[in-house]
Amino acid sequence: xxxxxxxxxxxxxxxxxxxxxxxxxxxxxxxxxEERTPLAENYRNxxxxxxxxxxxxAGLRCVACKICEKECPPQCIYIIKSEDKKPxxxxxxxxxxxxxxxxxxxxxxxxxxxxxxxxxxxxxxxVFELSRRERFDALLQRKRELSKSNTYYHSICPTEAAEVxxxxxxxxxxxxxxxxxxxxxxxAAEPTPAPVI
Amino acid sequence: MSEIDEGLRSELQRQGIxxxxxxxxxxxxxxxxxxxxxxxxxxxxxxxxxxxxxxxDIARFGGEVFRPSPRQADLMIVAGTVTKKMAPQVVRLYxxxxxxxxxxxxxxxxxxxxxxxxxYNVLKGIDRYIPVDVYIPGCPPRPEALLHAFMExxxxxxxxxxxxxxxxxxxxxxxxxxxxxxxxGAHDLEPPANPDVFQPPKIERT
Numbered sequence: 001x002x003x004x005x006x007x008x009x010x011x012x013x014x015x016x017x018x019x020x021x022x023x024x025x026x027x028x029x030x031x032x033x034e035e036r037t038p039l040a041e042n043y044r045n046x047x048x049x050x051x052x053x054x055x056x057x058a059g060l061r062c063v064a065c066k067i068c069e070k071e072c073p074p075q076c077i078y079i080i081k082s083e084d085k086k087p088x089x090x091x092x093x094x095x096x097x098x099x100x101x102x103x104x105x106x107x108x109x110x111x112x113x114x115x116x117x118x119x120x121x122x123x124x125x126x127v128f129e130l131s132r133r134e135r136f137d138a139l140l141q142r143k144r145e146l147s148k149s150n151t152y153y154h155s156i157c158p159t160e161a162a163e164v165x166x167x168x169x170x171x172x173x174x175x176x177x178x179x180x181x182x183x184x185x186x187x188a189a190e191p192t193p194a195p196v197i
Numbered sequence: 198m199s200e201i202d203e204g205l206r207s208e209l210q211r212q213g214i215x216x217x218x219x220x221x222x223x224x225x226x227x228x229x230x231x232x233x234x235x236x237x238x239x240x241x242x243x244x245x246x247x248x249x250x251x252x253x254d255i256a257r258f259g260g261e262v263f264r265p266s267p268r269q270a271d272l273m274i275v276a277g278t279v280t281k282k283m284a285p286q287v288v289r290l291y292x293x294x295x296x297x298x299x300x301x302x303x304x305x306x307x308x309x310x311x312x313x314x315x316x317y318n319v320l321k322g323i324d325r326y327i328p329v330d331v332y333i334p335g336c337p338p339r340p341e342a343l344l345h346a347f348m349e350x351x352x353x354x355x356x357x358x359x360x361x362x363x364x365x366x367x368x369x370x371x372x373x374x375x376x377x378x379x380x381x382g383a384h385d386l387e388p389p390a391n392p393d394v395f396q397p398p399k400i401e402r403t
Contacts, residue, residue, distance in 0.1 A: 074312040105308040108336040131346035135332045
């Protein structure tokens, strides 16, 4: 019959309107700046670089192998590899990225950089409040802004971070029996990762 | 316009007198009634619709009235991939909006072309033809990110001056409010960018 559909719709609206005074569940608006919906653990936005210990320079896991730069589909990563090696937090001399820029105005959050990284150095962040009035400088994230600690990674993705830590510890334990070759030799074979998948 | 002394203002407020300036009143009215133009170009528009729906509710910021006509709109949310076929229409819609008008460039595609920036058919950023006020990175940005950009725009409107050399562009008769619409050339849009609007700086990679 004509009009029953609209009456049903009105009934739904009226039920929600009156019900919102009695049931909290019917008030679904999130009062955004004051109140936030909890983000899912798998939510991701833009990549960041992880460093171990408290030193953002020496603790950086990235060794500038440039795999992520090559694999990035929209080509938003820009790396300049260092000329020299610096001791990392373990004391082992490593290459490091002299420049590591991610243009988040281009990044499409595909997570391919995270999947290809053999050193577990790049992970996805959850920060989304990045609106800026300028695009070229403000939306280009540099190494200093990108470097975040492993503790921070644990705070945003606890399950995944624990898995990554276990994997790295296992790889380190496997490597340990033969410490002499890892110390100073074989600079050419640098990008070959430890058996971490 | 002389600024009111903060101490005097709070003292007067304690006595029950509320003092304001023309500029503050004008900006307050304008920043709380930004009506966006109702048009979406790609997947970011879905997030824009979610922002207008009841869970995020852009009406809390005075922006719920999505106008279907550019003549009644204050804000253009460029939500999605601007193809070269669509770019002249977007610029024309912007030209048809009355002053004061603002632009939010939402998502990677609207800012820079995003994943399609090396392609042949997508405009590499709407800011090549029209001035953009706020950029939201993300692919697509969350509804909260759009609300964050909306608040950023409100802050920008709040800081605009009515008089003086730094007055808002819509009050300055020397500033253009319409921009040339690009045309379809043999290989690309003509011109590929409006040099009056688009002046990319040289980025130092250090």
